[in-house]
Amino acid sequence: MEKRIGIEASIAIAEAVGLCDADVVAAYPITPQTHIVEHLSEMVADGHLDAAFVPVESEHSAMSVCCGTSAAGARTFTATSSQGLALMHEILYIASALRLPIVMSVANRAISGPINIWNDHSDVMVERDVGWVQIFCENGQEAVDLTIWAFRLAEDPRVSLPIMVNFDGFIVSHMVEPLFMPDREMVKAFLPPFKPLQRLDIDNPISMGPVGIPDIFTEAKQVQQHLLTQAYQPIVETLGEFAKVFKRQYKPVETYRGDDADVLLLTMGAIGETAMTAVDQRRAKGDKVGLVRLRLWRPFPFEDLFRALGRIPVLGVIDRCISFGGPVGPVACEVKGALYGRKDHPLVVEFVAGLGGRDVTVTDFDKMFDALFEAKRSGKVPAPVLVGLRE
Amino acid sequence: MSQHVNPVEPFLRMERMPHIWCPGCGIGTVVNCFVRALLKTQVDIDKVSVVSGIGCTGRIAGYFRADSFHTTHGRSIPFATGLKMANPELSVWNFSGDGDLIAIGGNHFIHAARRNADLKVVCVNNFTYGMTGGQVAPTAPLHSLATTAPYGAFERPFNLPFLADSSGAVYVARWTTFHVRQLVKSMEEIMHKPGFCFIEVIAPCPTAYLRRNRLGDGLEAMRHYKQSSKVVHGADTRSVDIELGGPIVVGKFVDRDRPTTLEAMRDELHKSLGDKYVPYPTGVQR
Numbered sequence: 222m223e224k225r226i227g228i229e230a231s232i233a234i235a236e237a238v239g240l241c242d243a244d245v246v247a248a249y250p251i252t253p254q255t256h257i258v259e260h261l262s263e264m265v266a267d268g269h270l271d272a273a274f275v276p277v278e279s280e281h282s283a284m285s286v287c288c289g290t291s292a293a294g295a296r297t298f299t300a301t302s303s304q305g306l307a308l309m310h311e312i313l314y315i316a317s318a319l320r321l322p323i324v325m326s327v328a329n330r331a332i333s334g335p336i337n338i339w340n341d342h343s344d345v346m347v348e349r350d351v352g353w354v355q356i357f358c359e360n361g362q363e364a365v366d367l368t369i370w371a372f373r374l375a376e377d378p379r380v381s382l383p384i385m386v387n388f389d390g391f392i393v394s395h396m397v398e399p400l401f402m403p404d405r406e407m408v409k410a411f412l413p414p415f416k417p418l419q420r421l422d423i424d425n426p427i428s429m430g431p432v433g434i435p436d437i438f439t440e441a442k443q444v445q446q447h448l449l450t451q452a453y454q455p456i457v458e459t460l461g462e463f464a465k466v467f468k469r470q471y472k473p474v475e476t477y478r479g480d481d482a483d484v485l486l487l488t489m490g491a492i493g494e495t496a497m498t499a500v501d502q503r504r505a506k507g508d509k510v511g512l513v514r515l516r517l518w519r520p521f522p523f524e525d526l527f528r529a530l531g532r533i534p535v536l537g538v539i540d541r542c543i544s545f546g547g548p549v550g551p552v553a554c555e556v557k558g559a560l561y562g563r564k565d566h567p568l569v570v571e572f573v574a575g576l577g578g579r580d581v582t583v584t585d586f587d588k589m590f591d592a593l594f595e596a597k598r599s600g601k602v603p604a605p606v607l608v609g610l611r612e
Numbered sequence: 613m614s615q616h617v618n619p620v621e622p623f624l625r626m627e628r629m630p631h632i633w634c635p636g637c638g639i640g641t642v643v644n645c646f647v648r649a650l651l652k653t654q655v656d657i658d659k660v661s662v663v664s665g666i667g668c669t670g671r672i673a674g675y676f677r678a679d680s681f682h683t684t685h686g687r688s689i690p691f692a693t694g695l696k697m698a699n700p701e702l703s704v705w706n707f708s709g710d711g712d713l714i715a716i717g718g719n720h721f722i723h724a725a726r727r728n729a730d731l732k733v734v735c736v737n738n739f740t741y742g743m744t745g746g747q748v749a750p751t752a753p754l755h756s757l758a759t760t761a762p763y764g765a766f767e768r769p770f771n772l773p774f775l776a777d778s779s780g781a782v783y784v785a786r787w788t789t790f791h792v793r794q795l796v797k798s799m800e801e802i803m804h805k806p807g808f809c810f811i812e813v814i815a816p817c818p819t820a821y822l823r824r825n826r827l828g829d830g831l832e833a834m835r836h837y838k839q840s841s842k843v844v845h846g847a848d849t850r851s852v853d854i855e856l857g858g859p860i861v862v863g864k865f866v867d868r869d870r871p872t873t874l875e876a877m878r879d880e881l882h883k884s885l886g887d888k889y890v891p892y893p894t895g896v897q898r
Binding site: 249250251252255258262263266267276279280304308333336579581605 | 682685686711715716718733741743744745747750760762763822
């Protein structure tokens with residue numbers, strides 16, 4: 222039986238990793254992720270989790286240790302944020318290319334400079350192409366649930382890829398919220414023991430990570446592309462199985478009051494919850510507004526997105542990051558790319574909001590909806606908007 | 613009015629006060645000593661540059677009124693190396709915590725010492741990652757408690773003076789924040805000494821280290837430093853390990869001369885190229 226308790230999301234995520242019986246946790250301190258691994262180190266020290274905790278000397282080492290332990294066949298977990306994720310960058314590619322099913326929590330935080338420890342998505346957006354499954358959470362419950370699910374998906378032999386579970390730093394990670402804490406029996410029913418697809422084994426030696434000469438490199442990359450794209454089906458299946466056990470259903474793309482909407486707004490992460498309040502307020506005034514909440518980022522859920530959008534004439538996309546000198550928002554760019562060539566595609570209005578911890582309020586969403594209605598009326602797409610920018 | 617100004621104030625960005633350091637923290641003492649050393653040696657502040665990494669000690673670069681650079685975690689030494697190479701006239705001072713300098717930036721530390729980069733490196737060692745809340749650091753004494761070592765650290769910590777010495781530093785000293793006069797003197801000594809000069813300053817972190825280890829507050833730490841420190845100039849750096857609550861050997865351990873990176877480069881290239889060699893940077897005499 223699940224018990225509903227008040228708990229800080231970071232602690233709950235660590236408990237979830239404990240329920241999943243991780244074998245190794247290797248991590249380096251970085252705000253706002255630190256509470257997760259601190260709690261895990263306590264669980265290991267107290268004998269509540271039979272795992273090795275490795276307090277490494279940098280995130281580069283953390284991800285390298287994770288690759289080593291995962292290659293040896295151990296269920297491996299780490300967590301990081303911001304600069305830490307950036308420092309892991311080169312090893313992230315190795316983890317996915319070697320098909321090592323590492324699960325990593327990323328408490329999303331801005332990248333320097335200027336130095337900023339607060340929340341946005343500029344850390345994860347630059348890791349778009351590292352070949353990992355990437356999913357976003359809106360609250361602590363989702364972060365707990367999707368962490369448990371992440372082990373199941375990552376270790377699915379059809380997938381065998383690493384996965385990043387993203388949630389907003391501080392806004393989710395440090396929030397004490399009431400959530401249903403899964404119990405060990407349920408997790409056991411959902412998550413089978415880890416059977417690595419391949420591992421370093423003295424009796425059956427293999428070589429991992431050798432040179433890929435030009436003759437085979439393209440094919441190796443094609444395999445990765447195929448695997449990550451094909452991971453979509455196992456993702457939907459395992460989310461369905463998660464729902465059977467835990468009675469909470471997650472989808473690659475979620476909507477909120479979108480069915481009969483005149484304009485839609487697309488969010489990722491925790492701001493989706495504030496946006497729902499804003500939608501309710503506008504709906505109460507008779508404005509038909511709705512939300513699309515993009516949960517799965519890689520593999521990109523094209524069909525789910527198209528279904529969610531239907532024949533909507535105007536779509537606003539909120540980015541929590543800027544692609545400097547380029548198309549402004551990486552998510553908007555992705556969405557527009559997905560829509561390219563489709564009949565009756567919506568006008569896409571780009572917003573960049575909540576950089577480096579700036580609050581995105583209901584009033585901000587109100588203004589965004591106003592801009593969407595204006596675009597619908599005029600048929601013109603305004604220049605990308607930096608929400609709340611002080612002149 | 614002016615006669616009431618604290619002599620340290622002109623060296624600080626007062627508009628950024630109050631600082632973030634906790635009551636009883638030792639970092640402010642290190643800043644204070646650095647200012648005294650600057651005042652005593654009368655160096656031109658425009659020729660002094662302060663570089664620091666991330667963490668509580670990393671904030672020094674933000675508070676100090678000199679050309680300063682607050683780099684990313686662990687990278688203060690490579691940045692400082694580049695700064696010095698591009699502008700050899702600068703006196704480049706690197707202030708870092710133990711986590712920053714010895715963990716994530718440890719590789720840079722040993723290599724800068726090996727090549728004798730002309731840097732003044734001050735490590736404020738509080739035995740923990742203070743800013744992130746007290747995780748176990750590579751300097752944490754055996755059996756000391758940390759959030760990620762709840763029953764005690766079991767990995768052997770670095771002995772920083774030995775690490776610096778064996779990597780090739782030309783000046784190695786250790787003081788505590790109780791030894792303010794000695795610390796100022798060490799800073800004065802290295803102000804004009806070329807090469808990789810290293811000072812370890814043992815400092816209290818009341819919030820994340822002392823309290824967790826039942827070692828009292830900042831004042832208690834001062835008492836401990838006073839009673840348990842032993843000055844041994846020229847001590848064999850292999851013998852200056854720190855144990856939890858144990859004696860602290862302080863003093864000037866190493867003071868030697870060898871060519872800096874730039875000098876070695878000039879000598880080597882001059883040997884090979886003779887008069888064809890134009891010393892870098894142009895205009896500098898060999």
